[in-house]
Amino acid sequence: MIYNVPGASWTFQYNSGIANNSIGSPATPHGSQSAFIQGNTNQSFFAQNISLPGGTYEISCFAAKRAGYAANPLAVYVDGVSPGSNITVTAESFTQFILPVLTVTAGTHQIAFKGVGADQSQWVLLDRVTITRVANVVLDYGAVGNGSHDDTTNIQDAINSSYSKIWFPPNKTYRMNSWASITRANGWKVLYGAGDASVIKSDDYVFKLQDTTDTQICNLRLSNITTPYLIYRWEDTNGYQPTINDDDIWTNLLSWQQTQDIGPKFYVAGGNNVSLFSITGDFVTLEFVKTINSRITDCNFRGGKNGILFWGGAGQVNSNNVILRNTVHHASFSGICTAAAQDCWVAYNNCNWNGESGIKAWSDYGDPYRTCVRMTYDNNIADHNWYDGIELLPNEAQDPECDSSGGQGPAHGSTVRNNISTNNRKTGYYNCGKYWTYSNNLAQSNGTGGFQIYSSYSTFTGNATTNNNLSNTPRGYHEVAFVGHTNTITGNTMYRYGTYIYGSTFWNGDGLYTSKLNNYSSNTLINCVLWLDDQ
Numbered sequence: 001m002i003y004n005v006p007g008a009s010w011t012f013q014y015n016s017g018i019a020n021n022s023i024g025s026p027a028t029p030h031g032s033q034s035a036f037i038q039g040n041t042n043q044s045f046f047a048q049n050i051s052l053p054g055g056t057y058e059i060s061c062f063a064a065k066r067a068g069y070a071a072n073p074l075a076v077y078v079d080g081v082s083p084g085s086n087i088t089v090t091a092e093s094f095t096q097f098i099l100p101v102l103t104v105t106a107g108t109h110q111i112a113f114k115g116v117g118a119d120q121s122q123w124v125l126l127d128r129v130t131i132t133r134v135a136n137v138v139l140d141y142g143a144v145g146n147g148s149h150d151d152t153t154n155i156q157d158a159i160n161s162s163y164s165k166i167w168f169p170p171n172k173t174y175r176m177n178s179w180a181s182i183t184r185a186n187g188w189k190v191l192y193g194a195g196d197a198s199v200i201k202s203d204d205y206v207f208k209l210q211d212t213t214d215t216q217i218c219n220l221r222l223s224n225i226t227t228p229y230l231i232y233r234w235e236d237t238n239g240y241q242p243t244i245n246d247d248d249i250w251t252n253l254l255s256w257q258q259t260q261d262i263g264p265k266f267y268v269a270g271g272n273n274v275s276l277f278s279i280t281g282d283f284v285t286l287e288f289v290k291t292i293n294s295r296i297t298d299c300n301f302r303g304g305k306n307g308i309l310f311w312g313g314a315g316q317v318n319s320n321n322v323i324l325r326n327t328v329h330h331a332s333f334s335g336i337c338t339a340a341a342q343d344c345w346v347a348y349n350n351c352n353w354n355g356e357s358g359i360k361a362w363s364d365y366g367d368p369y370r371t372c373v374r375m376t377y378d379n380n381i382a383d384h385n386w387y388d389g390i391e392l393l394p395n396e397a398q399d400p401e402c403d404s405s406g407g408q409g410p411a412h413g414s415t416v417r418n419n420i421s422t423n424n425r426k427t428g429y430y431n432c433g434k435y436w437t438y439s440n441n442l443a444q445s446n447g448t449g450g451f452q453i454y455s456s457y458s459t460f461t462g463n464a465t466t467n468n469n470l471s472n473t474p475r476g477y478h479e480v481a482f483v484g485h486t487n488t489i490t491g492n493t494m495y496r497y498g499t500y501i502y503g504s505t506f507w508n509g510d511g512l513y514t515s516k517l518n519n520y521s522s523n524t525l526i527n528c529v530l531w532l533d534d535q
Helices: 152-160 255-259
Strands: 012-014 016-020 033-038 045-052 055-063 073-078 096-100 102-104 107-115 125-135 144-150 165-168 171-175 180-183 192-193 199-203 205-210 216-223 265-269 275-289 295-297 300-311 321-324 327-329 337-341 345-346 349-352 359-362 376-378 381-383 390-392 415-417 420-424 427-432 437-439 442-444 450-455 459-461 464-466 478-481 488-492 493-494 501-503 505-507 508-513 519-521 524-526 530-532
Touching: 012 016, 033 045, 033 107, 055 165, 102 327, 152 165, 152 180, 152 265, 321 442, 420 427, 427 442, 442 450, 450 464, 493 508, 508 524
Parallel strands: 125 165, 144 171, 165 192, 171 199, 180 205, 192 216, 199 216, 205 265, 216 275, 265 275, 275 295, 275 300, 295 321, 300 327, 300 337, 321 345, 327 349, 337 359, 345 376, 349 381, 359 390, 376 415, 381 420, 390 427, 415 437, 420 442, 427 450, 437 459, 442 464, 450 478, 459 488, 464 493, 478 508, 488 519, 493 524, 508 530
Antiparallel strands: 012 045, 016 033, 033 125, 045 107, 055 096, 055 102, 055 125, 073 107, 501 505
């Protein structure tokens, strides 16, 4: 380690300098040495004066903390002013940090990194500090951002420019009366804003992506222009746009109420490694068609006619996609829906108050290119949806012999684990197909049943149900109905709060309805009964 390095392009002050990879701290992936800075309550820093043309810039760096020690907060200053909050480096391996965007005038500017912590044993190592010019849709391309001017052309011009990153400045509302296109010819693009402070308003498609690779859209809020007609269920005061699934009121609606589809939409077709993350807003639909290795993560929005939708067909499926840590509510259809998807991970999502199911896998009967196989549904929550909580039908028929492995056999079936499905009007889990694994899921207080499963060669272990079939149908599948053969049903708990009158007798309700052709053992049934069928 060398402190206060003389003659370097950066100026080092107090407890800062250059460290090589041999001192026991994390090795940089970009060479043999990195800068270090120790905690000294803003006294330790290193800085450099840089000549920049006027414009908007993004600063990024790679940083790691000293192995075995607490993290040292780090502050970044441009001309003595911090453009955002401190960086807290918690990883002992180098991780990239992208700092808040800043706009500067032409001239010389000082970039400085300062150690904020007081403990000198807390090092932060930095490498590969990069300053990148980005396209500013307002300053560079004339978007107005006042909520009434149509900024579509300005945004399209920014996308068509040579800049890879497109910045939507905060405290602006960008109205788009049409959509902007991103195609393979544009190369990879990153479109991003300042979260809820960067708003895009539209009643239809906002961005259409075609055959793009490595494109990202993030940190934007989407909003509708027109106020849609809504219907309201239960005690909910937010409502959603009606669909044909609302058969109790559908025929009473006017034509425009039936056909309206208001709200901003993203459409991605044929993409590879496309990412949407940290998208918020109202009446939003995020639609991916025939994509691979792509992701929708950390979004939180009120759905439009759909919420998050992945679908394929015509000889091509969605594969190896991730839908992670999203919250989708009040979509007209399902919060999250997949069709023709393979090897996808749907995890840690929260889907509630949607007009159909919380999470749904939809297929066309008999078409292998519209069937969901080898899927994983993990740690999701589905609550207060108008149909089922989690509806996974690899085939629309109630067929226990549908193959959820894509022909690869039992080790490649789909998995449903650690999910919670509560307070849905119909069933907590409504699934079919063979070679499934259901483990440690909860169904509670759903309208027509906890689990309704048509399956063979599957395992159902460690699941729990409580007081489902709220309508208390006397002869119904209250907690678990498992139709099929050669299944293992073991270690589950079915519980009901009390007894119900059936005819002139008291009856506890069905805890588990299944066939003698299955292996059922070590299940706990409280205030409910086991009902075995001979077939």
